[in-house]
Amino acid sequence: xxxxxxxxxxxxxxxxxxxxxxxxxxxxxxxxxxxxxxxxxxxxxxxxxxxxxxxxxxxxxxxxxxxxxxxxxxxxxxxxxxxxxxxxxxxxxxxxxxxxxxxxxxxxxxxxxxxxxxxxxxxxxxxxxxxxxxxxxxxxxxxxxxxxxxxxxxxxxxxxxxxxxxxxxxxxxxxxxxxxxxx
Ligand SMILES: *[C@@H]1O[C@H](CO)[C@@H](O)[C@H](O)[C@H]1NC(C)=O
Ligand SMILES: *[C@@H]1O[C@H](CO)[C@@H](O)[C@H](O)[C@H]1NC(C)=O
Ligand SMILES: *[C@@H]1O[C@H](CO)[C@@H](O)[C@H](O)[C@H]1NC(C)=O
Numbered sequence: 207x208x209x210x211x212x213x214x215x216x217x218x219x220x221x222x223x224x225x226x227x228x229x230x231x232x233x234x235x236x237x238x239x240x241x242x243x244x245x246x247x248x249x250x251x252x253x254x255x256x257x258x259x260x261x262x263x264x265x266x267x268x269x270x271x272x273x274x275x276x277x278x279x280x281x282x283x284x285x286x287x288x289x290x291x292x293x294x295x296x297x298x299x300x301x302x303x304x305x306x307x308x309x310x311x312x313x314x315x316x317x318x319x320x321x322x323x324x325x326x327x328x329x330x331x332x333x334x335x336x337x338x339x340x341x342x343x344x345x346x347x348x349x350x351x352x353x354x355x356x357x358x359x360x361x362x363x364x365x366x367x368x369x370x371x372x373x374x375x376x377x378x379x380x381x382x383x384x385x386x387x388x389x
Pocket of ligand 3: 247384
């Protein structure tokens with residue numbers, strides 16, 4: 207029935223488009239064709255290294271009062287974090303998480319995450335997904351929206367489930383990500 211609806215919509219569209227512009231209909235057909243959905247689930251470990259000589263995440267800005275805030279409100283960090291297959295940092299690299307996280311909570315530690323997960327392994331090499339959402343890192347499980355993608359993940363929408371695997375006193379963290387996207 208849904209298919210019939212689409213076909214009917216296309217026909218009523220045809221009826222209103224002058225024939226001189228009929229090339230547009232082909233674009234519509236391509237678009238409808240590309241709307242066949244695939245669901246992909248990806249799992250990997252995110253390594254956020256803030257300590258030591260070679261951090262993968264660095265603070266790039268803060269507010270005057272950030273250091274007085276128990277939640278580091280106003281701190282902004284730029285990350286280029288490796289994504290690996292297992293929690294072991296030396297395991298197979300599957301991509302990198304590149305982007306920003308900013309401390310956006312005054313009452314509770316809460317990050318605004320704006321990140322691209324750029325994959326470099328296997329069939330997803332060269333494809334990426336974009337995450338934009340709220341991360342309360344002290345909660346055991348967080349959910350964040352996936353708002354788009356490129357390559358194999360073009361037009362992707364979905365969600366990411368993040369679960370802290372390890373948190374060191376230095377602030378270094380290993381986080382398990384389970385990303386489900388429709389594309
Ligand atoms: C931030 O701190 C600096 C140095 O203490 C001060 O000059 C400046 O006025 C402060 N800015 C705000 C917006 O409070
Ligand atoms: C991913 O693609 C790049 C560019 O095509 C290539 O140089 C690289 O070797 C590929 N990596 C893997 C792990 O296949
Ligand atoms: C990851 O997500 C998929 C799809 O939602 C689910 O089937 C799977 O159980 C999840 N795995 C973990 C470890 O959370």
